[in-house]
Amino acid sequence: MSERIELFKEKAKLVSALVSEVASMGEAFEYAMDLCEKKEACQLLMSGCGEAVSDPAKDLCDAKQRKVVAAPNLSEEDFAKLQALCAAKDFDCIREGMRKHLAGIDIGVTVCQGGIAETGSLMLESSDEEVRLATMVAEYHVAVLPKSAIQATSYDLESELAKRLGNGPSYTALITGASRTADIERVLALGVHGPLELHILLLEG
Amino acid sequence: MQSAKDLKEYRAELRESLDNEFLRKTLDTFAVAYRAGRANAFKGIDVKTLIAEIAQSKDEAAARMDELFEEFKKKAEAVGVTVHLAKDGDEANRIIGEIAQKSGCKKIVKSKSMTAEETLLNHHLEDIGLEVTETDLGEWIIQLRHEGPTHMVMPAIHLSRYQVADLFGDVTGKKQESDIEKLVKVARRELRRKYAEADMGISGANFCVAETGTIGIVTNEGNARLVTTLPRVHVALAGLDKLTPTLHDALRVIKALPKNATGQAITSYVTWITGANECKAAPDGKKEMHVVFLDNGRRALAKDPIFKEVLRCVRCGACANVCPVYRLVGGHKMGHIYIGAIGLILTYFFHGRDKARNLVQNCINCGACEDICAGGIHLPRLIKEIHARIQDEEGHPLKSVLLGKVLANRKLFHRLLKAARWAQAPVKEKNGYLRHLPMVFSKEQDFRALPAIADKAFRDLWPHLKPEVANPKHTVALFSGCVQDFVYPDQLAAAMRSFEGRDVAVDFPMDQSCCGLPAQMMGETKAARDVARQNIRAFEEGGAQYVLCSCASCASQLKHAYPKLLEGDKVWEPRARAFAEKVIDYSSFMHDVLKVEPKQFQDKGRKVTYHAPCHLCRGLGVKEAPRELMRTAGLDYQPCNEEEVCCGFGGTFSMKFPELSAQLLSKKLADAEATGAEELLTDCPGCIMQLRGGVEAAGLSIKVRHIAEAVAEQRKK
Numbered sequence: 001m002s003e004r005i006e007l008f009k010e011k012a013k014l015v016s017a018l019v020s021e022v023a024s025m026g027e028a029f030e031y032a033m034d035l036c037e038k039k040e041a042c043q044l045l046m047s048g049c050g051e052a053v054s055d056p057a058k059d060l061c062d063a064k065q066r067k068v069v070a071a072p073n074l075s076e077e078d079f080a081k082l083q084a085l086c087a088a089k090d091f092d093c094i095r096e097g098m099r100k101h102l103a104g105i106d107i108g109v110t111v112c113q114g115g116i117a118e119t120g121s122l123m124l125e126s127s128d129e130e131v132r133l134a135t136m137v138a139e140y141h142v143a144v145l146p147k148s149a150i151q152a153t154s155y156d157l158e159s160e161l162a163k164r165l166g167n168g169p170s171y172t173a174l175i176t177g178a179s180r181t182a183d184i185e186r187v188l189a190l191g192v193h194g195p196l197e198l199h200i201l202l203l204e205g
Numbered sequence: 206m207q208s209a210k211d212l213k214e215y216r217a218e219l220r221e222s223l224d225n226e227f228l229r230k231t232l233d234t235f236a237v238a239y240r241a242g243r244a245n246a247f248k249g250i251d252v253k254t255l256i257a258e259i260a261q262s263k264d265e266a267a268a269r270m271d272e273l274f275e276e277f278k279k280k281a282e283a284v285g286v287t288v289h290l291a292k293d294g295d296e297a298n299r300i301i302g303e304i305a306q307k308s309g310c311k312k313i314v315k316s317k318s319m320t321a322e323e324t325l326l327n328h329h330l331e332d333i334g335l336e337v338t339e340t341d342l343g344e345w346i347i348q349l350r351h352e353g354p355t356h357m358v359m360p361a362i363h364l365s366r367y368q369v370a371d372l373f374g375d376v377t378g379k380k381q382e383s384d385i386e387k388l389v390k391v392a393r394r395e396l397r398r399k400y401a402e403a404d405m406g407i408s409g410a411n412f413c414v415a416e417t418g419t420i421g422i423v424t425n426e427g428n429a430r431l432v433t434t435l436p437r438v439h440v441a442l443a444g445l446d447k448l449t450p451t452l453h454d455a456l457r458v459i460k461a462l463p464k465n466a467t468g469q470a471i472t473s474y475v476t477w478i479t480g481a482n483e484c485k486a487a488p489d490g491k492k493e494m495h496v497v498f499l500d501n502g503r504r505a506l507a508k509d510p511i512f513k514e515v516l517r518c519v520r521c522g523a524c525a526n527v528c529p530v531y532r533l534v535g536g537h538k539m540g541h542i543y544i545g546a547i548g549l550i551l552t553y554f555f556h557g558r559d560k561a562r563n564l565v566q567n568c569i570n571c572g573a574c575e576d577i578c579a580g581g582i583h584l585p586r587l588i589k590e591i592h593a594r595i596q597d598e599e600g601h602p603l604k605s606v607l608l609g610k611v612l613a614n615r616k617l618f619h620r621l622l623k624a625a626r627w628a629q630a631p632v633k634e635k636n637g638y639l640r641h642l643p644m645v646f647s648k649e650q651d652f653r654a655l656p657a658i659a660d661k662a663f664r665d666l667w668p669h670l671k672p673e674v675a676n677p678k679h680t681v682a683l684f685s686g687c688v689q690d691f692v693y694p695d696q697l698a699a700a701m702r703s704f705e706g707r708d709v710a711v712d713f714p715m716d717q718s719c720c721g722l723p724a725q726m727m728g729e730t731k732a733a734r735d736v737a738r739q740n741i742r743a744f745e746e747g748g749a750q751y752v753l754c755s756c757a758s759c760a761s762q763l764k765h766a767y768p769k770l771l772e773g774d775k776v777w778e779p780r781a782r783a784f785a786e787k788v789i790d791y792s793s794f795m796h797d798v799l800k801v802e803p804k805q806f807q808d809k810g811r812k813v814t815y816h817a818p819c820h821l822c823r824g825l826g827v828k829e830a831p832r833e834l835m836r837t838a839g840l841d842y843q844p845c846n847e848e849e850v851c852c853g854f855g856g857t858f859s860m861k862f863p864e865l866s867a868q869l870l871s872k873k874l875a876d877a878e879a880t881g882a883e884e885l886l887t888d889c890p891g892c893i894m895q896l897r898g899g900v901e902a903a904g905l906s907i908k909v910r911h912i913a914e915a916v917a918e919q920r921k922k
């Protein structure tokens with residue numbers, strides 16, 4: 001098991017994911033708070049607000065004035081905890097209404113259902129539209145992955161994945177690293193449509 | 206896209222690409238980086254087995270295409286998806302247009318789909334008044350430039366950051382910097398608005414899993430997730446070849462596809478969608494979802510005994526990445542919509558003979574694509590087959606018919622060669638080259654000198670050279686091939702000298718003829734089959750253990766093409782197989798059979814480098830034998846850069862496309878010279894003709910020789 005976790009870490013880092021270990025959900029939330037706080041004050045700078053975009057594209061920016069943390073798939077209880085932490089820092093904390101935030105949010109926090117060590121991938125149940133959007137419009141995606149959910153290879157995850165897909169409607173994602181492109185001169189650029197950074201928090205147990 | 210009317214126009218287009226220095230440089234850097242990246246990604250993985258498994262599972266899926274379609278339809282419809290089947294591109298486009306109109310959609314966002322490129326979907330949607338935006342960065346760029354993709358995976362690889370900055374300047378109405386990261390962010394921003402406004406999303410699908418009615422989409426940018434989430438209607442367009450029985454089949458392909466495409470272990474996103482999912486923009490909170498399957502010849506293809514394997518293609522683009530011709534001219538010239546090796550084949554089936562006619566000749570038959578294909582498709586062979594098919598349909602050009610006729614009649618062919626020896630006399634120089642190229646060759650052939658036909662053919666020298674071996678341990682029959690027989694008989698003589706004292710009995714069957722490869726390359730399949738029978742018969746008589754062939758091209762033709770050419774023929778197929786079994790190349794015979802040792806050679810340490818002939822290193826899979834033989838023979842072997850890349854000969858290819866051949870040749874010679882070696886060794890007389898001719902024309906000092914000549918000379922006397 002510990003070998004599998006080491007391999008997962010190694011492979012996730014290869015695709016520029018940032019991997020840490022946390023002992024509890026509380027620790028994970030603190031990590032997210034910290035990240036949000038340190039993040040540039042001028043929101044969404046990295047998504048292109050600072051660039052010379054067209055006027056209509058600019059309008060989208062005006063929709064956002066405060067830092068936003070979205071956490072659509074937490075339990076009621078966990079969400080309440082996160083919300084309290086956000087309130088103390090004066091961040092907005094939301095679990096729905098992602099469509100109102102298409103200009104971007106700062107941090108998307110999710111709990112993942114599976115991992116693949118061989119490639120450092122996450123499996124994220126995304127049938128809830130809010131989950132899909134939160135992980136795409138966020139500049140940073142903070143994904144909590146229970147260590148016990150990490151399988152060695154994609155084949156080991158297969159029966160679980162097949163079960164999900166076979167009981168549709170279902171929308172499931174395998175996510176490996178941040179959104180990326182190499183379409184201009186083959187130079188790697190992160191965050192083309194989705195998150196600029198992927199932080200994976202490996203949760204004990 | 207391919208629009209040239211004839212080969213002449215096509216060549217003019219190719220020259221344009223050759224003059225595009227940015228393109229050339231980009232493709233060169235890419236080709237080198239790609240090879241390293243891929244090797245790294247596959248480290249520790251048994252690639253051969255993985256590819257064989259993919260091939261088998263794709264073949265099985267193709268054989269069950271209709272059944273899988275029904276199963277997928279049933280499963281997907283049970284979870285709220287409408288499934289359509291379009292017989293051709295027009296019908297697919299019409300279906301999608303109607304879906305948009307019926308549901309009142311005006312604005313469409315699209316994530317990358319080769320199938321939609323195949324049907325020219327955007328044109329149709331725009332014609333009926335819809336706004337379509339490509340969201341994949343590369344696709345968006347080429348859409349804004351009104352171009353087609355130049356690579357399956359990297360559609361805008363032909364453009365520089367400056368071109369993109371100018372383009373984005375026009376789009377945003379603001380001046381843009383050429384910093385790539387900034388440009389990517391501008392695109393992110395501009396496209397975000399498009400997602401927000403769109404009411405319909407169109408995606409492709411890499412997999413359509415029948416057992417669950419699921420589509421799987423592989424992307425790096427993640428745009429497919431937004432395209433399939435934000436708009437209230439989602440249409441996925443997929444070729445019937447994307448149907449796969451189980452999730453396992455798809456996961457297996459995912460193990461190879463990203464590695465083969467870009468050297469990534471897996472793409473950033475693999476998205477699995479079953480059924481009509483939640484969509485808050487839809488009136489009932491549920492997505493309106495359609496899957497449109499495209500036939501466009503795929504069902505017929507699945508039944509074609511020869512070409513069904515093209516349905517194994519997973520669209521990784523690797524066959525273009527390694528193709529030396531693609532590397533020179535890029536995808537706009539090396540394909541119509543699908544590019545690279547697979548493009549040459551698919552163009553014929555999906556876009557018709559008119560578009561394929563010229564393209565299909567632009568393959569040098571180096572085998573690099575087949576070697577790397579994720580589906581194990583026999584690409585060069587199929588390209589040749591298409592060429593032959595087009596000629597059968599349109600009538601064979603006179604040149605090709607004549608060549609076929611001549612080659613099929615050994616006595617006539619050899620008489621002509623002997624006559625040519627007299628005819629060349631006035632232009633022959635002392636150094637063995639033709640001073641002026643005969644009239645049939647154009648000026649463009651000047652990049653290399655052509656050798657004169659030898660005064661005495663090997664077959665005429667044979668009676669004097671035939672060795673007497675009292676107690677033979679090995680019996681060998683020599684297959685000379687035309688070039689060694691009539692131009693370079695010394696190479697065969699040298700090979701024989703290197704066997705001396707090792708109890709090898711050698712025979713030279715007089716009825717042997719050309720191996721038939723040139724005929725096959727020209728599309729003269731019948732002639733190729735005739736010479737195959739003739740050669741097999743000639744070699745059966747002596748009953749030697751080995752058919753030794755020191756020409757790599759001939760050897761791979763004898764070994765692999767003969768059994769294929771005679772497949773299904775009750776009498777000849779087994780004979781061809783038995784014959785093919787015996788075929789061996791010079792280096793393998795020396796190294797694996799005679800097991801020569803260093804003590805049998807002098808140790809002078811002359812510096813040599815090596816060119817690995819395509820038909821040896823890939824065609825026959827012989828990689829180590831020649832390299833070890835050089836070392837064993839006491840030569841100081843210095844590997845050269847890109848040793849296994851084609852030298853540009855390709856038989857008739859170098860006559861048809863001299864500009865391309867010249868480029869490949871000069872690259873090869875530059876790499877060889879860079880090693881500082883005195884000699885460049887190789888084991889194919891065709892390559893030698895090309896390389897020596899290039900050295901002579903460019904006045905270089907490096908000496909080009911057959912490996913047998915160097916080895917024979919190193920023997921301890």
Ligand code: SF4
Nearest residue numbers: 528568569571572574
């Ligand atoms: S055989 Fe060589 S030249 Fe022909 S398509 Fe394949 S890689 Fe290109």
Ligand code: SF4
Nearest residue numbers: 518519521522524578
């Ligand atoms: S033919 Fe083979 S190498 Fe080329 S794109 Fe298809 S799978 Fe990839």
